[in-house]
Amino acid sequence: MAYIDLSNNGIVDIVPNWFWNYSDIYDIDLSDNQMTGLLPLSLKKLKNLQYLNLSNNLIEGGLPFLPRSIEFVSLSHNRLSGPLPHHVEAPYLYILDLSNNILNGTIEHLTCGLDGLIILILEQNNLFGNLPQCWPSTLRIVNMARNLLNGSIEHLSCGLHDLTILNLAENNFFGNLSHCWPITLEVVNLANNKLSGTIPNSMGSLIFLEILQLHNNSLTGELPSELQFCHNLIVLDVGENKFSGQIPYWIGESLNNLTILRLRSNMFSGKIPIRLMYLDKLQVLDFASNHISGSIPQNFEHLNAMASLKDGKNSTYQDFLSTNDEQYYSISILIAFKDLELEFTKTLSYFRSIDLSSNNLTEEIPQEITTLLALRNLNLSNNHLQGSIPLEIGQMQSIESLDLKMNELSGIIPKSLANLNFVTTLNLSYNNLSGPIPTGNQLQTLDPSIYVGNNYLCGTPLSISCSNNVTPSIFEIRDHDDRDKVLLYLFVALGFVLGFWAIHGILIFKANWRYCFYRMVDNVFDSIYVYVVVYIARLMKADERSN
Template sequence: MMAAVKPFVEVALWVLVLCSGINVAFGSANKETNGVVLCNERERQALLKFKHALNASEYALSSWVGDNCCRWEGVGCNNETGYVIELNLKGIIYTVSGEIDPSLLELKHLSYLDLSDNYFGFKPIPKFFGSFLKLTYLNLSYSVFSGTVPWQIGNISGLHYLDLHENYLLQIENLQWLSHLSSLQYLDLGKADLSMVSDWVQPINMIPSLSVLHLSDCGLRNSSTPLHFNLTSLTVLDLSGNSLTLKWLDWLANLRSLVTLDLSNVRLEGQSPSSSFFISKPFDWLSQLLINLVSLDLSENRIEGKIPSILWGCCDLLKLDLSSNSLTGDLDGFLKSLTRCGPNNPEKHGRLASIRELYLSNNNFSGTVPESLGQLSNLVSLEMSYNSLEGAISEAHFANLTRLEDLHLSANSLVFNVSPQWIPPFQLKRIGLSSCQLGPQFPSWLQFQRNLSYLDLSHSQISDVIPNWFWNLSSQVSYINISQNLIRGKIPSSLNFGFEAVVDFSSNRFEGPLPQNWSNIIYLDLSNNSLSGPIDMSFGFIEFLFLSNNSLHGSIPSLICNRSSILILDLSRNNLTGQVPSCFEDFQDFFVLDLSFNNLGGVLPNVFTSRDLRCLQLSHNNLSGVLPFLIRAQSPLLALDLSGNRLSGSIPRWLGENTSDLVILNLRSNMFHGNIPPQLSLLSSLQILVLANNSLSGKIPTSFGNFTSMAMTQNLIYSIFPELNIDGAFIKYRESVTVIMKGIEMTYTKTLSLVTTMDLSRNNLFGEIPQELTSLRGLQSLNLSGNHLEGKIPKNIGSLKQLESLDLSQNHLSGKIPSSISSLTFLSKLNLSNNNLSGTIPSGNQLQTLLDPSIYAGNYDLCGPFLPKLCSAKVVPQPPNTFHGEDEDDGTEHWWFFVVVAVGFVAGFWLACGILIFSKTWRIAYFRFFDRLNERLDGFYVKMVAMVMKKTKG
């Protein structure tokens, strides 16, 4: 038997030797002689091919050189075999883009792939990713993929982690491929479009290993729920930002292992706007989940009334977020219930609550803040901003809050009543106390806070000199806002702040020169102070600079040209001289440039090439010359204000052709001449058009009736300029524009997006007022005064229903005032003086309140009750609503009225006579009636004669 086995043993030994030789021949390429692992050559070539297909920056993938790819940044290899098992190109600092080359398929041992935080230009996720059968980790989040998620990913049966969130244009038509990922533990499809998936719970329920599920903002609808739930391991569930109904949410009661539940902004379809989140249907399932739940987010819903009793005394919750609802009542009972576990938890009664994060901002809570708040000793974050809380905040409110790091009480009516010697028991990182009364002295307790990164003390009634110790806090602060106070003093010449800091010192009483050195600041607002001197400062990393409304002088420094990445520059309302720097032409990312209300001269730069320029404000300077080709084609410009200069030449056509998004165009008070280009009517978004006080001639283009935004009776633009989110703070640039409204120069800022006006006054325009202007039904102000317009006022002027101010004075208009003008119910300013109008002034509605005779002065043929010339008694004022289809201007009588009266008279006459002729009964009754009437009149006559004779004889 041994003899029979021996040949097989020998063969086996030879196979082992042969395999060893092959391993030496081919495997030795993976190892160096000194024991350092080298990567496989085929995999190295595949990685290089992958790199060349990408558009990587100079620094991204710069380490991908040399023979050993295992040492390349982002590449991880097996320590024994040298095969690539990890590719981590998460683009935190340096991002990549371009094509993902299929050469990656050579990485047959790849188990970890992270391409998150990159830019792949809305390309689809490659289908060949489903061929990485050894993958356990796949992260493609924040990488700008689009299209349909490939079902082939379902082939990676060993996948544990799948993250596709924040790819806004991803679509998923069905989720059946998910059911094949039996080992999946983490799934995030946030922001992917699942609106076409009718049954999304069933395939997810087939993954018993799933522990974390994020489906936020996916367009989810109610889905059928399984009879048996396999999600026994699910600890985190995020369904925020979807539209779900209360009844459907009952199935959550089966998820007994949940630890974190996020139902923020689920909007609860099917409920009336006034119904309460809890009252309309009790959340029985919530009471069961609270046994294990440690984090509950119900923010941004329609929760009304008081905080539901089910949440009182929740001892095990670490985080509770009820912000941005409609909750009312005081907080006394609720906060007391958290200090000691309440009757809802009898077995834990008397135990201190574990609450660490409590978010109650943006509700309607009222009353005072109870001192029992100070007993929540585990509290780390407290947010109660934007409520109606009032009363005093004392040291007792913070007695035991030794762990507190975030405190936000802004936008309430709270008064801080603490001792100047008070030393807080906490070290705060973020403080938001805007609109709370902290002053008049500067709060001295702040000097003991050594870990601050966020500080908002705006609108806090501080009128003190800023203390020296305050500047020592700045080194780690990345957001600081002390605006809208009366703080005095000088700003040090050199300050250091935290990385990419936002600094707002606006609207105070700071004086002296500008600081020369600011480090790490990207947003700096020193506007509305009393700062003086030249702009002599280092611009550092500043991207947003506001220095308006000070007393700065000198020229705009050339150093600003070294900071070409500035996004917003506002130097308005100072005493600056010199020229507009030509380097502004090359600023690629300019968002706003405001140099208005200075003494700048010279000519304008030729072209602003910024692809993002939204506002160009150069008004009220001494700029001269013709208007150059300022804006490149298809510019996103929203506001252009060049008013109050000495610009000349004609208004260029490119304004209408290149700036299709323009909302504000103000060229008032220059020296423009020539015709108004009809191309301006291409500006469909235009709401403010001011060409007044120039030397323009020609006719008003009839195409001006095509301004779409002016024709809208309800303006849909909520804000012209979007908010900027910097370090979690929303910062808004507020454009302002000065226009003549109701005869008064008015500056609009906050309500600018609601203003619609057209001002062509004080030019040399002639011809008739185009009838087409009456289609601009959203227009609030129309000023055509001081021109040479002639003809009649459009009879449909009453169609401008939103009109508040109408000025047609100092022209050559003739004919009657249209009666439709009385239907302008919002009209509060009217000027028709110094024309050639005639006839009777219409009456009724709003005109009854406009009794100033100067409105009609200089029209010598007008008559009315409060004019020198009264109307003849024969003149019958026309009814107020005769503008629908009638001709009021020819002065002829309405002959059809008399025809109708005559026909009616004839018909009535023959109706009566016909009855008497053809009805004998009626005829006899008729004559008897007159016989009796005659007898009574005779008797009455005899009596009267007798009485007169009797008195005469007497």
């Protein structure tokens, strides 16, 4: 028997011992079943075995030594436990996938005998200790995410000249980032570690880089301008760090393929660059919890991916998935949505979100934001936004979560808000809104707490009836800016009148003051007259002498 292929048959049974008695077998594929049992110690005796795929089963126990002839091993999504072999002598092995098990122990010497290894996937285990001491130069994909590994990664990738995917997320690595990066890299994910220092300028040489995820570390400094040369970036996620400085303008000028831009929970300051509004492929913009000030840019019409309802998918994102097998890397992004922090993976290509919450933004919400018809999440809460809610907000038919709480918004709630058929999370609390709450659809079914802190709102679901005219102006649309201007003009006019009569009133009723005042005016006039006459006479004499 040369090969056994019983994959994807729903077999619920123990792996029979006779499977391992065929010394001439070179291909075993039992993947995608529910088979149980242990891997035999005699596995090493299968001298001709080249392909072993037992992924997506319920196999338990430890990992025995592999035969020297083996080329492909996939034991992912099982219940394998215990330490890995201290040393594996398999020079022809090019794929080793042990992900999603409960393996433990160290891996420092695991790859020392795997000279031809191309793909190494150890994700989602309980492995600990330092990274391997030996790195085959042939490696293209390294995925060790979601383990307990630690130590420094400062010199990790210096000799891996063919590396395309590096995923070490969710471990305990510390120290600085490496300064040498293979130009072939397409994915770098070092998120959820304990890394510190700055992003090295050398990362700007990664011209093929599409995914850069460094979130939830302790990285500092500014984003290096060299990153603008990473023109193929689709995902830039550096949230939950200690980055500072202004949001770079070059992001909007050079990174035209950006789909996800996530800078939340840092110390960025200054204004939002207008050029960011020209990223027509952008579908997630998250600047929450920074120190950003100024107004929200108005030119939203260029954010095509957020505006168009023709195709829910983002083509750039789909291109990445089509050229990179999802079993080796799947994009995952944390997004604050509906008062929860959710992890988006496969549905990410359909999601559109803007989160500018917890900053120092001022002025009005731009009317143009209502043109983003595909937007599902809009969070502008905890700022200092003024003016009224855009009247056309009801045309944002895809909105599921709208959070405008803790601002200084005034005026009525637009009636068009009732047209948002999919909204399930709405919060308008702690503003200066007034008038009746719009009726229709599910607005009256939402918790009344979403309107708290607006003293002049009335109607269902509040207990305040709009028929009680306690406050005569409760139905008026007030523009606080116009009112402030009227008050300013009034005070200026009043000041002028008071100042004028304060001076002239005294002169009318005090004769001696009046004589002194006009005598002073005459003296000043005489002095000016004498000065001008003398000055003109001197000029005429000087002119005569020159002639």
